Amino acid sequence: MAQIDDLLGAAEWARAREAAAGGPRVLLATSMGGLNHGAMTDKALAIALTLRGAAVDIFLCDGAPACQLTKIGKESPAKLIETDRRIRCPACTDIGQTVFAPLGLRVLRLSEFLTEADVEQARSLAVGADISKLVDFTLNGWRVGEHARAGALRYFARGDLAREPQSEGVARTFLQAAIRSALAFDRILSQNDYVAVSANHGIYTPQGVIGEVSRKRGVRVVNWNPAYRKHSFVFSHGDSYHRTMITEDVSTWEDLDLDGPRASTITDYLRDRRQAKGDWIWFNNSGDTSRDEIAQQLSLDDRPMVVALTSVVWDACLHYDSNAFESLQDWLFQTVEYFASRPDLQLVIRVHPAEVTGFVKSRDKIADILADRFPELPENVHVIRPDNTLSTYSLIDHANAVLVYSTKTGIEASAQGVPVVVAGEAWIRNKGFTQDASSPASYREILDRLPLEGRLSEAERERAMRYAYHFFFRRMIELPFLVDTGPAEFDIQVDTLRDLAPGGQGGLDQICEGILSGAPFVYDKLEPAPAV
Numbered sequence: 001m002a003q004i005d006d007l008l009g010a011a012e013w014a015r016a017r018e019a020a021a022g023g024p025r026v027l028l029a030t031s032m033g034g035l036n037h038g039a040m041t042d043k044a045l046a047i048a049l050t051l052r053g054a055a056v057d058i059f060l061c062d063g064a065p066a067c068q069l070t071k072i073g074k075e076s077p078a079k080l081i082e083t084d085r086r087i088r089c090p091a092c093t094d095i096g097q098t099v100f101a102p103l104g105l106r107v108l109r110l111s112e113f114l115t116e117a118d119v120e121q122a123r124s125l126a127v128g129a130d131i132s133k134l135v136d137f138t139l140n141g142w143r144v145g146e147h148a149r150a151g152a153l154r155y156f157a158r159g160d161l162a163r164e165p166q167s168e169g170v171a172r173t174f175l176q177a178a179i180r181s182a183l184a185f186d187r188i189l190s191q192n193d194y195v196a197v198s199a200n201h202g203i204y205t206p207q208g209v210i211g212e213v214s215r216k217r218g219v220r221v222v223n224w225n226p227a228y229r230k231h232s233f234v235f236s237h238g239d240s241y242h243r244t245m246i247t248e249d250v251s252t253w254e255d256l257d258l259d260g261p262r263a264s265t266i267t268d269y270l271r272d273r274r275q276a277k278g279d280w281i282w283f284n285n286s287g288d289t290s291r292d293e294i295a296q297q298l299s300l301d302d303r304p305m306v307v308a309l310t311s312v313v314w315d316a317c318l319h320y321d322s323n324a325f326e327s328l329q330d331w332l333f334q335t336v337e338y339f340a341s342r343p344d345l346q347l348v349i350r351v352h353p354a355e356v357t358g359f360v361k362s363r364d365k366i367a368d369i370l371a372d373r374f375p376e377l378p379e380n381v382h383v384i385r386p387d388n389t390l391s392t393y394s395l396i397d398h399a400n401a402v403l404v405y406s407t408k409t410g411i412e413a414s415a416q417g418v419p420v421v422v423a424g425e426a427w428i429r430n431k432g433f434t435q436d437a438s439s440p441a442s443y444r445e446i447l448d449r450l451p452l453e454g455r456l457s458e459a460e461r462e463r464a465m466r467y468a469y470h471f472f473f474r475r476m477i478e479l480p481f482l483v484d485t486g487p488a489e490f491d492i493q494v495d496t497l498r499d500l501a502p503g504g505q506g507g508l509d510q511i512c513e514g515i516l517s518g519a520p521f522v523y524d525k526l527e528p529a530p531a532v
Helices: 004-008 011-020 036-051 077-082 090-103 116-128 131-136 144-156 167-191 207-216 241-247 261-273 291-298 313-319 328-340 366-373 392-397 409-415 440-447 458-475 506-517
Strands: 025-031 055-060 106-109 196-200 220-226 232-237 305-309 346-350 381-384 401-404 420-422 476-478 482-486 489-492
Touching: 004 011, 004 036, 004 090, 011 036, 025 036, 025 207, 036 055, 036 090, 036 196, 036 220, 036 482, 036 489, 036 506, 055 090, 077 167, 090 106, 116 167, 131 144, 131 167, 144 167, 144 207, 144 313, 167 207, 196 207, 196 506, 207 220, 220 241, 232 241, 232 506, 241 458, 261 409, 261 458, 305 328, 305 392, 305 409, 313 328, 328 346, 328 366, 328 381, 328 440, 346 392, 366 381, 392 409, 401 409, 409 420, 409 458, 420 440, 458 476, 476 506
Parallel strands: 025 055, 025 196, 055 106, 196 220, 305 346, 305 401, 346 381, 401 420
Antiparallel strands: 220 232, 232 476, 482 489
16 A cells, blocks of 8 residues: 555646646545544545546634643643634644645635634633524524534533533633634635535534534535445535434435345344444443343343433534433433332343543433432332443343434334434434334334334335445545554555546445545445446
8 A cells, every 4th residue: 555645746646736726626624634534534535536637625624712632631721711823723733734735735724814803803702602592502593502502511521511610711712713704704704616526524612613604605515424334424415414314304215125134234234233333433241131131231131221322422413413301311210210219120221331431421321310409219220330331232132122312223223123213313213114203202102112023014124124225335435545553543554646636446436436426325235226
């Protein structure tokens, strides 16, 4: 494998840049040069798009006082509140320069489009904002408050800011950052004519704010995230995939033919996923556990077992709107209260392992939240803490039904044929194979039907399998040249630039076409080739 920067120094790359100079203009809004997986993925996309005739610019943030990389473990609230990082965040800026300089493409920096008047406006608006209504704060129609709140919640790793004594100052800092980013990026778009702006994730500052400004100006927005399967990514049009997957039209997948290779592909993958084989993002790798072993460990008896799968508290608040309940916590409280009245059933609450294994470890613990509300749990309610290695998949195997708020594990439970009750804004809601609650009352009506007599019908399970295949193998698009070199760190490994040129990778071709023309970000390598 050749070093990618060595290839960029060759005449072939210089000719490609020259040929693309007059092509459709695309801005890759990497923003945080120090976010390795974001920068390296955008570097690969910049090369691929240039080889397809697009004129690519890069955007890097170097002047906002807070961003997605701002973490409480690295920067205290007091330091964050007192620091004005318009003087730049040197390490992040330097890394971005190192990554993108070899491309020879134009790099736009936030500080170049940010005036002193912008800085003062951001400070003044942040100081005067009602932080209790931060999520509703808008500027010029941009929902900057939503992304400022998201940044503050992620910083504290909490579902709300009420218990943090310095939360108001931190929230105002994130709001300043969001406003600065919006004003600068609006100026960029006013001076440049882009067919599309692409950014990692689509939430937080500055990426979420970039989406707000771009949509307001009528510029197409593309967001992307690394996905579960190795070398795979989820791209979406208009907003974060966390939201677009909820509203995606079922016609995209419901008529898929699951005969032959597709059926074996999804069946084998769901089996292997139980031990995290083939994934680079996973939360469970424990061996299967029998019903008797589960019962012994949790002190269960022979009453039907219902399993509730939680999400990470702060994460659920950012990515999904509330539906039947006010929050994940509200759902859990009402669920426990319901099962206290149903001694004929046993409820097992499986706390999401990412509470303690995620990149941002939650400071709101489900077990603590439940203990505060219920000093003594009902005798038929059991909590499995996040560090317990008991297999979540084994719990699902032996459950009469599974209750979810927003966790993606509901996809796999349904594909196994296990009935799933959806209480929040999970992706499987309204897909035709789950029982969806629209209110606390309707949720209780569904629970009143427990225990269920059997699994999903054959038609329901087949529909669930179609969706699982669509999600894991059509929406997750492989870019095999992006190789993980560490936690959330990538390297570009190719032999020649032709590996990134049209025809070199089917998934890459689809992604580039989506960015350039708005084509769907759906690619199935098992799809029959079109007739010539």
